[in-house]
Amino acid sequence: MGRSPCCCHDAGVKKGPWTEEEDRALVEHIKKQGGHVGSWRSLPRAAGLNRCGKSCRLRWTNYLRPDIKRGNFSDEEERLIVRLHAALGNKWSTIATHLDGRTDNEIKNYWNTHIKKKLLRMGIDPLLSAINSNNDVAAGLMGMANLAATNAMVSPTSTVANHQPSYLCDVPSFSGQDMAEQQRLSSSDTTAPPVLIRSSAEPVDHQCCNDAALVPETYPQGVTAIVDWQMQEFSNLEPLDLELPNLCSLESDLDPFWRTY
DNA sequence: AACAAGTACAACCGCCACGTT
DNA sequence: TAACGTGGCGGTTGTACTTGT
Numbered sequence: 533m534g535r536s537p538c539c540c541h542d543a544g545v546k547k548g549p550w551t552e553e554e555d556r557a558l559v560e561h562i563k564k565q566g567g568h569v570g571s572w573r574s575l576p577r578a579a580g581l582n583r584c585g586k587s588c589r590l591r592w593t594n595y596l597r598p599d600i601k602r603g604n605f606s607d608e609e610e611r612l613i614v615r616l617h618a619a620l621g622n623k624w625s626t627i628a629t630h631l632d633g634r635t636d637n638e639i640k641n642y643w644n645t646h647i648k649k650k651l652l653r654m655g656i657d658p659l660l661s662a663i664n665s666n667n668d669v670a671a672g673l674m675g676m677a678n679l680a681a682t683n684a685m686v687s688p689t690s691t692v693a694n695h696q697p698s699y700l701c702d703v704p705s706f707s708g709q710d711m712a713e714q715q716r717l718s719s720s721d722t723t724a725p726p727v728l729i730r731s732s733a734e735p736v737d738h739q740c741c742n743d744a745a746l747v748p749e750t751y752p753q754g755v756t757a758i759v760d761w762q763m764q765e766f767s768n769l770e771p772l773d774l775e776l777p778n779l780c781s782l783e784s785d786l787d788p789f790w791r792t793y
Numbered sequence: 794a795a796c797a798a799g800t801a802c803a804a805c806c807g808c809c810a811c812g813t814t
Numbered sequence: 815t816a817a818c819g820t821g822g823c824g825g826t827t828g829t830a831c832t833t834g835t
Contacts, residue, residue, distance in 0.1 A: 548803095548828090587805080590804065622825090625823060
């Protein structure tokens with residue numbers, strides 16, 4: 533696959549913040565086209581802009597598009613982002629499809645400037661909070677632990693820092709248990725019994741009504757199987773029909789936890 | 794009032810995926 | 815099948831603004 537040089541490298545193409553005039557020119561041009569942009573590459577010339585096509589596309593999709601919602605993120609949007617990020621990782625564009633009027637760039641910025649800091653303060657590693665980001669078992673398990681913590685974070689009744697989430701009430705120490713399982717896996721001591729782990733994607737108060745939601749007490753044979761099992765277990769968190777229904781807090785309008793950070 | 798440090802967010806950059814030739 | 819052209823994505827940077835000293 534060859535890679536063509538970006539038009540941004542053309543000498544004389546303007547960079548930096550857009551002026552009102554440029555915005556107006558871009559909007560009016562796209563309006564003239566009936567809202568349809570044929571080729572971003574050729575748009576700047578057609579619109580009389582001394583910008584590269586990429587820059588125009590970015591400006592339009594992230595700022596000028598009429599259906600963009602401006603303003604602060606609501607609590608509900610924030611929780612949704614946390615949940616989606618826990619399930620999808622840094623798939624900002626996919627996450628953005630679940631939030632009306634929000635752009636991937638906006639969500640990414642919001643994550644980096646607000647949510648990530650909150651998670652770090654809570655001792656949750658935002659980098660590992662995504663279970664589907666790769667096939668690394670340790671990261672996957674850490675992801676599960678973080679997903680549990682994330683779950684707790686958005687739960688109106690649970691906190692993480694020094695308290696065990698309610699849905700882990702029958703597990704003495706989730707993180708310790710997780711560490712033990714990591715050690716078991718990394719030590720190639722296949723005779724050691726697997727550590728029982730509950731599905732962190734589902735709070736116990738929901739699980740209690742559905743024992744099938746519990747993770748099997750023994751892992752399937754082999755590491756690949758474990759990864760497969762993880763993927764299977766969380767396959768309901770795929771995008772598009774991504775429903776996060778059994779996570780109790782989204783419906784709640786009260787989340788004192790967030791307010792303490 | 795002036796400066797430094799921190800924060801928020803728009804914009805850029807490089808890479809990749811995919812359709813077309 | 816390979817090369818090309820383009821759009822899109824995610825990471826990162828630059829800068830304006832805010833807050834603290």
